[in-house]
Amino acid sequence: MKRALIGLVAVFGFTLGTALPASAGIETPIRIDCSDGxxxxxxxxxxxxxxxxxSVAAINQSDTDLTCTLVQVSAPLPVVTFGSVAAAATSGGYVIGAGTVEVGCPPDFSTTFVGxxxxxxxxxxxxxxxxxxxSVPSGACVPAGKLYSKPTCLVISPTTLGGGRAWANSFVTSTSGSYFASELGKTIGWGFxxxxxxxxxxxxxxxxxxxxPGSCPVPGDPRPDEFYTVMTGDLTVRP
Known part of the structure; x- marks a missing residue:
């Protein structure tokens, strides 16, 4: 019986190795510390x-009162993957980055400003x-000001190019300047x-x-065909 059990294990191991080809990669443990605590x-x-x-560099270059530091906490680790199954735990979904966008000036949007x-x-x-x-800088067609918010919902969908799309809602906790004043205490919707x-x-x-509010936790709103192009900066989205 013992010999039969050993044989069964050997056959199963061989079958698993055949069905799920192994590949090796390198993964690095990191920590991102930010000024929001x-x-x-x-x-x-x-x-x-x-x-x-x-993306962290883009955050630090933005005029939004958020700064971050990326720290490598240990040496890179080899990771063996069998088929699509990794032998080490992977990280959960996230959206990290910053940038500038060109948007229309109210009321007719015939001119633009950069936020x-x-x-x-x-x-x-x-x-x-x-x-x-x-953040809206001084000298724009709308009053300068800033808006600060905390996320309440996040959903991420993978895409064939890049890291994916994400939709989120956030609660506005603080504002400065008259442009964003009416948003204080409200929930707003995001797309990335x-x-x-x-x-x-x-x-x-x-x-x-x-x-x-956007459609989160369901993808779709804001609509991707209405997204603005990020002029400068970088976004990292991972499901």
Whole structure:
């Protein structure tokens, strides 16, 4: 019986190895510490590490009062994958980045101004955490000001190019200036599209925010065909 059991294990192991070809990769444990008092612990592959480095740099260059530091907490680790099943735990979904967008001036939108956004949303210990901020500089066609919010909902859909699309809602906790004053205490909807590293490969990253809740936890609103192109900056979206 013992010999038969050993044989069964050997056959099963051989079958598993045949059905699920093994491949090896490198993953790096990192931590992103931000000025809102929140930190993100992730284990990422080298491509994602490059993308996050660019997205954190974009946050630090934005005029949204959010800054972050990416720290590599240990040496890269080899990870063996059998088929599509990894032998090590992977990180949960998140949206990290910042950028500038060109939007129309009210009331007829015939002229434009450039605004900034930053975002850091992730789930930690079962709780959605992070920040989503907006900024309008002085000298624009609308009054200068800033908006600060905390996420209340996040849903991410993978795409064939880049990291994916994400939809989120956030609750506005603070504002400055008259332009954003009416949004205080309200829930607003966000859309994000990661089209590859360095702000997009074939297509630039895209983004939108609306003065009402979006469809989250269901994808779709804000509508992707109404997203704005991110002029400068970078978004990293991972499901």
């Amino acid at each position: 929140d930190s993100i612990d992730l284990t990422v592959d080298l491509d994602t590490l490059t993308a996050l480095t660019s 900034s956004f930053s975002v850091k949303m992730h789930t930690k210990n079962g709780t959605l955490r992070g920040s989503a901020n907006l 599209e990661d089209n590859g590293p360095n702000g997009g490969t074939l297509t630039k990253d895209r983004w939108r925010v609306e003065e009402k």
